[in-house]
Amino acid sequence: MRLSxxxxxxxxxxxxxxxxxxxxxxxxxxxxxxxxxxxxxxxRFILITGFDKNTLVGHFIRHKGEGAFMISMEVExxxxxxxxxxxxxxxxxxxxxxxxTFGTSNIIHPNGMNGVLFEIIQKPSK
Numbered sequence: 001m002r003l004s005x006x007x008x009x010x011x012x013x014x015x016x017x018x019x020x021x022x023x024x025x026x027x028x029x030x031x032x033x034x035x036x037x038x039x040x041x042x043x044r045f046i047l048i049t050g051f052d053k054n055t056l057v058g059h060f061i062r063h064k065g066e067g068a069f070m071i072s073m074e075v076e077x078x079x080x081x082x083x084x085x086x087x088x089x090x091x092x093x094x095x096x097x098x099x100x101t102f103g104t105s106n107i108i109h110p111n112g113m114n115g116v117l118f119e120i121i122q123k124p125s126k
Contacts, residue, residue: 004046004057004070004119044072056093056107056117070107072119078104081120099124 048069052058060069075081078097085092091109098105105121 004048004068004072060117070117070119072102072105072121074103075120075122078106078120078122082106085120 048057053062057069082092082097085108090112093107093109101124103121103123105119108118108120110117
């Protein structure tokens with residue numbers, strides 16, 4: 001599971017404490033562009049910034065402030081899962097799945113999930 005936390009691009013001091021004083025660096029924090037990643041047992045905790053107000057993260061921060069942004073769940077086969085969700089009436093935000101460093105993913109619209117943004121993601125092939 002992955003929990004993404006939307007934060008302002010200036011990284012407030014409350015989040016800096018997590019990176020400099022908690023010892024989490026020892027178990028794997030990776031900085032990439034506008035993402036800071038903690039790898040904990042069974043969970044990835046991601047701080048993600050919204051530099052562009054027109055992105056999902058930027059929109060979220062502008063309207064709701066910093067906080068829990070998205071929950072991601074790993075699936076075995078993204079194509080099958082997309083079809084299954086659509087057959088159950090779930091609206092997806094992306095027309096096509098996207099490929100990133102984390103894998104291939106799509107996002108379930110929060111209107112169909114009680115306001116929670118859910119991402120389904122298939123790990124990249126090795």
